[in-house]
Amino acid sequence: xxxxxxxxxxxxxxxxxxxxxxxxxxxxxxxxxxxxxxxxxxxxxxxxxxxxxxxxxxxxxxxxxxxxxxxxxxxxxxxxxxxxxxxxxxxxxxxxxxxxxxxxxxxxxxxxxxxxxxxxxxxxxxxxxxxxxxxxxxxxxxxxxxxxxxxxxxxxxxxxxxxxxxxxxxxxxxxxxxxxxxxxxxxxxxxxxxxxxxxxxxxxxxxxxxxxxxxxxxxxxxxxxxxxxxxxxxxxxxxxxxxxxxxxxxxxxxxxxxxxxxxxxxxxxxxxxxxxxxxxxxxxxxxxxxxxxxxxxxxxxxxxxxxxxx
Amino acid sequence: xxxxxxxxxxxxxxxxxxxxxxxxxxxxxxxxxxxxxxxxxxxxxxxxxxxxxxxxxxxxxxxxxxxxxxxxxxxxxxxxxxxxxxxxxxxxxxxxxxxxxxxxxxxxxxxxxxxxxxxxxxxxxxxxxxxxxxxxxxxxxxxxxxxxxxxxxxxxxxxxxxxxxxxxxxxxxxxxxxxxxxxxxxxxxxxxxxxxxxxxxxxxxxxxxxxxxxxxxxxxxxxxxxxxxxxxxxxxxxxxxxxxxxxxxxxxxxxxxxxxxxxxxxxxxxxxxxxxxxxxxxxxxxxxxxxxxxxxxxxxxxxxxxxxxxxxxxxxxxxxxxxxxxxxxxxxxxxxxxxxxxxxxxxxxxxxxxxxxxxxxxxxxxxxxxxxxxxxxxxxxxxxxxxxxxxxxxxxxxxxxxxxxxxxxxxxxxxxxxxxxxxxxxxxxxxxxxxxxxxxxxxxxxxxxxxxxxxxxxxxxxxxxxxxxxxxxx
Numbered sequence: 001x002x003x004x005x006x007x008x009x010x011x012x013x014x015x016x017x018x019x020x021x022x023x024x025x026x027x028x029x030x031x032x033x034x035x036x037x038x039x040x041x042x043x044x045x046x047x048x049x050x051x052x053x054x055x056x057x058x059x060x061x062x063x064x065x066x067x068x069x070x071x072x073x074x075x076x077x078x079x080x081x082x083x084x085x086x087x088x089x090x091x092x093x094x095x096x097x098x099x100x101x102x103x104x105x106x107x108x109x110x111x112x113x114x115x116x117x118x119x120x121x122x123x124x125x126x127x128x129x130x131x132x133x134x135x136x137x138x139x140x141x142x143x144x145x146x147x148x149x150x151x152x153x154x155x156x157x158x159x160x161x162x163x164x165x166x167x168x169x170x171x172x173x174x175x176x177x178x179x180x181x182x183x184x185x186x187x188x189x190x191x192x193x194x195x196x197x198x199x200x201x202x203x204x205x206x207x208x209x210x211x212x213x214x215x216x217x218x219x220x221x222x223x224x225x226x227x228x229x230x231x232x233x234x235x236x237x238x239x240x241x242x243x244x245x246x247x248x249x250x251x252x253x254x255x256x257x258x259x260x261x262x263x264x265x266x267x268x269x270x271x272x273x274x275x276x277x278x279x280x281x282x283x284x285x286x287x288x289x290x291x292x293x294x295x296x297x298x299x300x301x302x303x304x305x306x307x308x309x310x
Numbered sequence: 311x312x313x314x315x316x317x318x319x320x321x322x323x324x325x326x327x328x329x330x331x332x333x334x335x336x337x338x339x340x341x342x343x344x345x346x347x348x349x350x351x352x353x354x355x356x357x358x359x360x361x362x363x364x365x366x367x368x369x370x371x372x373x374x375x376x377x378x379x380x381x382x383x384x385x386x387x388x389x390x391x392x393x394x395x396x397x398x399x400x401x402x403x404x405x406x407x408x409x410x411x412x413x414x415x416x417x418x419x420x421x422x423x424x425x426x427x428x429x430x431x432x433x434x435x436x437x438x439x440x441x442x443x444x445x446x447x448x449x450x451x452x453x454x455x456x457x458x459x460x461x462x463x464x465x466x467x468x469x470x471x472x473x474x475x476x477x478x479x480x481x482x483x484x485x486x487x488x489x490x491x492x493x494x495x496x497x498x499x500x501x502x503x504x505x506x507x508x509x510x511x512x513x514x515x516x517x518x519x520x521x522x523x524x525x526x527x528x529x530x531x532x533x534x535x536x537x538x539x540x541x542x543x544x545x546x547x548x549x550x551x552x553x554x555x556x557x558x559x560x561x562x563x564x565x566x567x568x569x570x571x572x573x574x575x576x577x578x579x580x581x582x583x584x585x586x587x588x589x590x591x592x593x594x595x596x597x598x599x600x601x602x603x604x605x606x607x608x609x610x611x612x613x614x615x616x617x618x619x620x621x622x623x624x625x626x627x628x629x630x631x632x633x634x635x636x637x638x639x640x641x642x643x644x645x646x647x648x649x650x651x652x653x654x655x656x657x658x659x660x661x662x663x664x665x666x667x668x669x670x671x672x673x674x675x676x677x678x679x680x681x682x683x684x685x686x687x688x689x690x691x692x693x694x695x696x697x698x699x700x701x702x703x704x705x706x707x708x709x710x711x712x713x714x715x716x717x718x719x720x721x722x723x724x725x726x727x728x729x730x731x732x733x734x735x736x737x738x739x740x741x742x743x744x745x746x747x748x749x750x751x752x753x754x755x756x757x758x759x760x761x762x763x764x765x766x767x768x769x770x771x772x773x774x775x776x777x778x779x780x781x782x783x784x
Contacts, residue, residue, distance in 0.1 A: 001330060004501050015766045022767070153771035202535050 026156045034158075036141035037130040041158040042071070042093035045165070045174045050090070050134035056179075057134065062087040063105065064181070066114040067095045072285045073236050074115050075295045076179035082299040083308035085111075089180035094126045098217040103132040107227030111307055113298070117236040117284045118200035118247075121210045171195065171282070183288040184281040195282035199242050211250065215257045222262045230307065233258060234268040234298055237275055238284045248272055268301045270294070311354040313562045314516055314777060321351065326569055330496055337493050341463050344570070348472035352436070355476075359434040362399070367469045369395050370444035374458035374465070377451045385452060392448035396441040403434055408637030436476035438634060442601060443469045447483040449605050456484050464490045471572070473563040477556070479577040479597035486574070494571030504568030506757055510743075511561030513765045517772045518736050519555035522547045530700060533709050541713045548699050549692045550737050553582065555780045556595070580744045582691075583669050585683035587651040588661040590691060598634070602627050617657065624656055625649045640701050647694040668748045 033048030034041075050057050057063075062085050064070050070091035080087035090105070097114060106112070129144045130136055136144075145155055165174040168185045171192060176182055204210075222231060235251050237243070248271060255267040279290030286294055302308055311317055325347045333339040353360050373395070376388030401409075417423070447468070450456045459465040467490045474481060529536055529544030536544070560577035567574045575597050584590035591599045607627045613620035625646075632645020655661040669684065670676040676684065693710070700706035757765075 001496050001498075004496075004498050007502070008505065011762065011766070014763055015770065018763065018767050019770050022771075156771070199535070203532055205532070205534075 023156070035130075035134075035136050036144055036155065037136050038126055038128040039155075039158075040093055040095075040126045040128075041161045041165075042068075042174055043095065043126060043128055044158065046090065046092045046176070046180065047130060047134045047136070049176050049180060050088075051136075054134070056086075056088055057090075059086045060088040060110065061085040062111045062113060063108070064089040064091055064113045064115070065095070065100060065105075066091040066097070066116060067120055068093045068285060069117040069120060069236055070113070070115040071182050072184060072281070073117075073291050073294055074113065074181060074298065075177075075183055075291050076181045077177055078292060078295045079113070079299060079302075080179060082296070083302060085307075085309055087179055089176075090132065091180075092126075094122070094124075095128075096120060096122075096124050096126075096217070097214065097221065098124060099126055099128060100132065101217065101221055101224070105132050106221060106225030109227055109229055111229050111302075112231045113234065113302075114231070115234045115236055115298075116214075118204065118206055118238060119284055121204045121206045121214070122200075168288075171285075181291075183291045184285065186278075186287040186289050189281060189287060192282065196239075196280075198283050200238070200284055201242065201247055206247075206250065208250070208253065211254045211257065214254065215261050218258065218265060219261045222264045228264075230305070231262075231265040232268060232302065232305070233265055234301070235271045236284065236286075236294065237271050237273050239277060239280050240274055242283060243272075243274075266305060268298065270297055270301075273297065311351050312778060313559065313566075314512065314773070317354065321347075321354075322566065322569075329570060334496075337491075338461075338463065340494070341467050341490060344467050344471060345463055348467070348470045348475055351472040352470065352475055355435050362403075362434055362437075363440060363470060364466075366396070366399055366441065366444060367466050368462075370447055370469070371459070371462055371465045373448050374451050377448050378458045389448055389452045393445060396445045400437060400441055403437055405637045439478050439480055440469050440475065442480045442598075443483075446480070446601065446605065450483045456487070459487060459491075461491075471567070473566040473572075474574060477559050477563070478595075479560055479563065479575045480601050481575060481597070486572070489572050496571065500568050500571065504565040506762075507561045507565030507568065509565075509757075509762060509765055509769075511558040511563075511565060512769050513558075514554040514561065514740065515558030516769045516774070516777070517765075518740060519551050519558060520772065520774050520777050521736055522551040522554070523777070526551055526699070530709070533705075533712065536712075538713050538715070541709060545692050545696050545709075545713065549582070549688070549695050550740065552695060552698070552780055553578075554740060580668070580748045582688050582741075583684055583744065583748055584687050585664055585669060585680060586655055586660070586687055587648060587690065588655050589664040590687055591648070591652070592665070598631065602631055606630065613656070620656060621653065624652055628652065635698070638701050640697050640703055640706060643703060643706075644694050644697045647697060651690050651694075671749065 033045060033052055035044050035047040035051060037047050038044055062076070062079055062083065064074050064076050064079070064087065068091070071089060071093070074089065074091075076087040076089035079085070091114075097116075097120075100106070161172065165172055167173060168175050168182060169188055170190045171184075173182050173184065200206075218231075218233070235254070251269055251271040255269050258265055258267045273294075275286070275290050275293065279286055279293060281287045281290075299308070311321060325343065329340060329343055333343045349360055349363075352363060370392060373388045373392040377385050377392065379385045379388070447465075451458055459468075464487065468481070468483060468487050471481075471486070471490075526544055526548045529540055529547070533541060533544070557578040564574050564576070577595060577597050579593040579596065581590050581594035584593055607623050610623045610626060611619050612623060628645040628649035629642055630645070632641040632643070632648075635641040635644070652661065655663075669680050696709055697703070697706045700709060
């Protein structure tokens with residue numbers, strides 16, 4: 001028995017030493033603006049971005065929330081300049097409206113803009129542990145890591161990914177502008193043919209059940225939280241090749257449901273707008289040209305609601 | 311409690327230390343500890359079903375005395391009660407809603423609209439396993455193979471020994487009960503072998519099965535947008551996912567049992583190196599297939615009463631075996647496909663060709679003929695797995711059709727790594743290891759310190775908190 005226990009303790013001890021060394025090696029390479037508060041590298045970088053300049057979030061009067069459809073298709077800087085209201089983009093990859101359910105950000109007396117598209121109907125994949133407070137400590141991060149994130153390997157992989165996210169010529173860019181948006185470059189962009197030809201509508205099997213679920217989530221937020229001034233939900237178009245009357249009718253149906261179930265929210269349907277392929281980075285995300293043109297349309301719609309300042 | 315959870319190593323360490331250092335003087339105390347630990351292990355998942363487990367155990371224990379009666383009719387009565395009881399629990403908790411829904415569907419076709427009661431309870435984990443333990447006990451007493459146990463704790467440990475409680479192997483009274491009744495001594499070699507099995511099982515589950523699961527889910531959930539090549543890779547990946555998941559569990563169960571001085575029945579013997587379907591079923595989920603052979607196929611007459619009877623019996627066994635896996639038609643179809651694969655072998659008396667030998671037993675590599683036999687069997691099994699994985703029969707058939715008729719030119723748009731390369735990366739270690747194990751399972755002993763540490767580190771980094779075992783749902 002003694003021999004057995006010695007061997008087992010020796011094994012576990014060696015294992016812990018190796019695991020600790022590997023973990024320390026990777027985490028030392030992670031830059032400061034990266035917080036371990038979710039299983040998404042994009043969200044963790046956004047959390048770090050906000051933590052380093054909290055006054056920007058406090059002063060913002062327009063807050064852009066949502067997934068990459070908000071991160072890449074909406075220029076918060078342009079909203080700020082055009083509407084003369086401080087703006088910030090809090091969105092990150094894969095965030096769904098349901099992710100925000102328990103967040104206190106809705107109680108900030110702000111205007112919220114959530115831009116969505118077909119990719120927003122994918123299943124929830126992001127697990128945020130700070131409920132959008134963008135505030136944490138190293139102890140809390142280690143606790144998150146030990147208790148919540150799926151694998152240590154995945155978290156280490158995030159650390160490695162952070163090094164690769166430097167410019168705006170790749171989909172994995174998290175190179176935020178001063179207001180937190182990421183507008184993809186229109187020159188020398190690293191196009192991915194699979195994404196360019198991909199059809200998110202088919203991929204995520206968008207159907208009326210998913211639309212109903214989306215409205216249910218939105219309704220939960222609009223009834224739970226009362227502090228916001230206005231919630232605007234806008235729907236982005238996709239590459240023309242994927243446009244169809246059926247899809248347009250589905251988006252219109254979503255708009256009707258939002259108007260009926262969430263009178264506090266405003267639905268801006270821009271799905272039927274035609275944008276040439278030269279304005280896209282893939283099937284549904286714009287490049288900088290498309291994002292600016294699209295944001296200009298949003299500015300017009302927001303002005304039409306009487307929200308912008310002269 | 312899951313084997314692959316933070317809690318389990320703590321639980322195992324405490325029980326191990328109490329077992330060998332505190333309760334080691336007295337066999338009854340050791341058994342009592344195992345019983346309490348097993349109930350704690352089960353209650354960690356859901357304490358509500360502990361009563362059901364205890365009640366089922368108690369009934370079978372008492373039925374055992376009735377079945378052992380010299381009065382034949384009394385013995386038969388108690389055997390029937392034992393079977394009805396165990397199947398009754400299964401019928402209520404596992405199959406009731408299924409039958410009611412099917413009945414409602416049929417009634418709806420006839421224009422009848424009924425509103426019977428549906429039971430909204432979760433399926434008690436391990437119910438298919440512990441009820442089969444109980445049935446094997448009363449069957450064995452009825453057949454005179456063993457006498458009833460007089461000590462309830464010993465019987466209860468046999469039914470719910472925690473390593474095998476939730477997903478087997480399905481033990482036989484004749485094999486496990488004598489071990490429960492005999493004093494156990496700590497053996498260094500047995501304990502080390504147990505640790506190696508736990509490590510290897512964890513590696514198969516955490517590193518391979520869980521990694522493949524992500525890709526399989528991605529492909530199956532969005533199968534309409536994938537091409538034939540990706541769909542085929544998805545099916546092959548699932549073959550290895552289910553194998554590594556279940557055999558990983560079995561290895562851990564065997565390993566944990568060894569730490570307490572028990573030897574459990576082996577559940578897998580390199581099934582993907584089988585040369586035909588008959589051999590596959592002698593190597594896959596052995597404890598279940600041998601259970602059905604001994605307690606269903608042979609009592610039905612086996613193959614001794616003519617070909618027609620044998621064909622009928624084979625179909626009954628495979629269909630029931632499919633249904634055992636879950637209350638859904640896809641499992642029945644899965645069993646039916648295997649019966650169809652077995653049928654030609656039975657008709658041409660070729661189902662017992664590979665009873666005692668393993669492929670390339672005295673050679674390093676298989677012959678071309680053996681290779682093609684193994685590939686053919688594997689592809690057939692993979693085809694059947696599609697119906698196991700996809701619960702909707704229409705969707706499963708559509709998946710198969712897309713593999714056969716879809717384009718194979720373009721790699722998938724959505725799987726982030728080329729699926730072929732990825733699958734090879736995860737499958738190769740299992741295939742290589744199994745190829746060595748097939749001639750000598752003791753080869754695990756050669757797992758050196760460096761390789762063991764490398765596997766441990768890999769498991770640590772790949773560990774997912776919320777990953778369950780596929781066979782828990784059965």
